[in-house]
Amino acid sequence: MGKPQYHTDIVKSFVNWSLVWGVVAVLVGVIVSFQMVNPDLNYPPYFTFGRLRPIHTNAGIYGWGVGTIFAMFLYMAQRLCKTPLWSLGLAKFQLWLFNITIAASAVTLLLGYSSTLEYHEMEWPIDIMIVVLWVTFSINIIMTIIKRKEEQMYISLWYMMAAIIGIAILFTVNALAVPVSAFKSYSIFAGTNSANVQWWFGHNAVAMALTAPPLAMFYYFLPKTTGVPIYSHRLSIISFWSLIFMYLWTGAHHLLWTPVPDWIQTLAMAFSIMLIAPSWGSVINGYLSMKGQWHQMRDNYLVKFLILGITFYGLQTLQGPMQAIRSFSAFIHYTDWVPGHIHMGTMGWVSLVSVAGIYFLLPRIYGREVYSIPLANLHFWLVVIGQLIWSTSMWIAGVLQAGMWNAMNADGSLTYTFTETMVEMYPYWWIRAIGGIIYLIGILVFIYNVYMTVQKGKEPAPKLLEVEGRA
Amino acid sequence: MDMASILYLGVTFGLFIIFVLIVRNTYRRRNKEEKEAPKYRMMNDD
Ligand code: HEM
Numbered sequence: 004m005g006k007p008q009y010h011t012d013i014v015k016s017f018v019n020w021s022l023v024w025g026v027v028a029v030l031v032g033v034i035v036s037f038q039m040v041n042p043d044l045n046y047p048p049y050f051t052f053g054r055l056r057p058i059h060t061n062a063g064i065y066g067w068g069v070g071t072i073f074a075m076f077l078y079m080a081q082r083l084c085k086t087p088l089w090s091l092g093l094a095k096f097q098l099w100l101f102n103i104t105i106a107a108s109a110v111t112l113l114l115g116y117s118s119t120l121e122y123h124e125m126e127w128p129i130d131i132m133i134v135v136l137w138v139t140f141s142i143n144i145i146m147t148i149i150k151r152k153e154e155q156m157y158i159s160l161w162y163m164m165a166a167i168i169g170i171a172i173l174f175t176v177n178a179l180a181v182p183v184s185a186f187k188s189y190s191i192f193a194g195t196n197s198a199n200v201q202w203w204f205g206h207n208a209v210a211m212a213l214t215a216p217p218l219a220m221f222y223y224f225l226p227k228t229t230g231v232p233i234y235s236h237r238l239s240i241i242s243f244w245s246l247i248f249m250y251l252w253t254g255a256h257h258l259l260w261t262p263v264p265d266w267i268q269t270l271a272m273a274f275s276i277m278l279i280a281p282s283w284g285s286v287i288n289g290y291l292s293m294k295g296q297w298h299q300m301r302d303n304y305l306v307k308f309l310i311l312g313i314t315f316y317g318l319q320t321l322q323g324p325m326q327a328i329r330s331f332s333a334f335i336h337y338t339d340w341v342p343g344h345i346h347m348g349t350m351g352w353v354s355l356v357s358v359a360g361i362y363f364l365l366p367r368i369y370g371r372e373v374y375s376i377p378l379a380n381l382h383f384w385l386v387v388i389g390q391l392i393w394s395t396s397m398w399i400a401g402v403l404q405a406g407m408w409n410a411m412n413a414d415g416s417l418t419y420t421f422t423e424t425m426v427e428m429y430p431y432w433w434i435r436a437i438g439g440i441i442y443l444i445g446i447l448v449f450i451y452n453v454y455m456t457v458q459k460g461k462e463p464a465p466k467l468l469e470v471e472g473r474a
Numbered sequence: 475m476d477m478a479s480i481l482y483l484g485v486t487f488g489l490f491i492i493f494v495l496i497v498r499n500t501y502r503r504r505n506k507e508e509k510e511a512p513k514y515r516m517m518n519d520d
Contacts, residue, residue, distance in 0.1 A: 082516075082519040082520065083516060083519060085519060153512075153515065153519075155508070155511060155512045155515070156512065157512040157513070157515070157516045158512070158513075159516075223516070226513070226516070226517060227517075230517075232513040232514055232516075232517055233513050235510070235513075236509060236510045236511075236512055236513040237500050237501060237506070237509045237510060240496075240500050240509065241496070241497055241500055241501075244493055244496045244497075245493065248489055248490070248493045252486065264479075266475070266479060267482075270482075270483075270486075367520075
């Protein structure tokens with residue numbers, strides 16, 4: 004049987020565009036971090052913190068995160084199913100719609116149109132575009148899986164299916180709204196129901212966009228990179244089903260101490276703690292897959308990205324359950340501790356695994372060796388150091404902030420005013436901004452390396468040649 | 475507890491039972507080879 008002719012050009016395009024949106028996300032992130040230390044950098048009405056922050060988060064999650072998901076899923080699905088993509092035309096349409104949707108989101112958010120739902124700020128016309136985009140993508144991947152030449156599905160395909168179905172359901176339910184004008188709508192949910200649905204969406208977006216897809220990539224790229232299969236496919240399957248089973252109930256851990264019914268909060272708390280097991284199932288599987296291969300941490304830069312990535316996932320999934328405990332939540336909720344948590348996940352876990360995937364793909368889609376391994380190593384250290392400075396400064400700031408908010412005088416009055424607590428935050432916000440700049444430099448080094456690979460990279464060994472028509 | 479919460483917990487419990495069956499099926503000794511096969515097969519999909 005001849006080798007299937009996989010489509011690689013479309014993967015290339017998604018990689019390139021996800022990089023564009025990734026740079027936008029990090030750049031705007033650095034800008035808003037400076038707006039916090041220097042409020043004079045706000046230029047109303049457009050260039051204010053309030054309008055730029057959702058551009059940062061949405062460009063990060065949907066532009067960079069989902070853009071990479073598109074690229075990687077289109078690449079992995081073909082290989083794991085040993086069949087070309089079901090429809091190249093549909094994928095090309097998806098690429099156009101993806102970029103138009105992200106650009107339209109950025110423009111409308113800048114103009115001040117917002118649904119006010121976190122991570123779902125875009126107004127209803129853009130919601131419709133997102134639904135069409137996701138359906139287009141889903142049909143293509145699901146049909147490719149249906150048409151597969153491999154009977155059994157590798158674990159990455161399970162995670163891909165979960166992400167595809169999960170995001171479709173979450174997004175649609177949370178988007179249910181009544182439009183009142185071209186750019187304004189009101190959610191059909193109100194009061195505590197609205198909060199509950201929003202965080203059911205919010206936390207499961209973490210599960211389906213920031214956990215399942217990077218796990219699909221991790222399980223695919225780690226064995227491909229080390230040359231050794233994963234430790235246990237059965238363990239990966241059990242981790243998968245338990246993760247799916249447990250995540251769904253955890254959304255209300257964002258709503259502890261609120262008017263949401265107590266029993267829902269308790270259920271969310273219990274399931275969040277149980278989530279340690281499936282999360283660490285994957286972490287342990289990753290570590291055990293390195294048995295006899297740890298020397299590759301020194302010799303193979305891709306392994307460094309992947310193993311540090313899964314380590315940050317492990318830390319994230321210990322910290323998260325801790326935050327979901329009522330007493331701990333009472334202390335850190337609303338403080339800067341939480342952005343520290345988020346960014347270990349996004350800058351650490353998700354981004355490290357995604358860039359490892361991109362480095363892996365470069366020789367295979369461009370037919371050229373990565374231009375410079377020393378630059379890739381420099382990129383690694385800059386992003387890891389930048390992220391650690393970022394997160395650590397926020398954890399310290401959060402504890403300080405919480406301590407000051409809780410401090411009381413003997414007569415029961417508060418020791419500090421809110422403004423006094425804000426003033427104390429400035430040194431930490433400066434440190435965060437510096438961490439952000441270091442991270443941004445890392446990303447620019449990465450982009451330069453990718454650009455030079457495309458322009459000047461050497462021809463790879465024949466085994467790596469997989470570019471259409473050349474393999 | 476009202477009807478809604480009983481339903482909510484009922485669905486949770488139902489899913490738990492399904493999960494237990496998945497674990498049993500995955501870890502049955504006689505299924506071992508079949509369940510581990512994909513990790514070897516994916517290594518030569520290029
Ligand atoms: C066992 C897994 C996890 C649990 C139980 C968990 C738990 C939590 C909790 C309780 C909060 C709310 C903190 C607060 O506001 O008081 C939170 C926030 C958040 N977590 Fe995690 N986390 C987990 C893993 C992850 C992972 C892997 C990511 C990936 C990036 C992530 C991203 C986020 C984000 C983006 C928020 C912020 C939501 C907001 O805007 O308020 N989490 N997490």
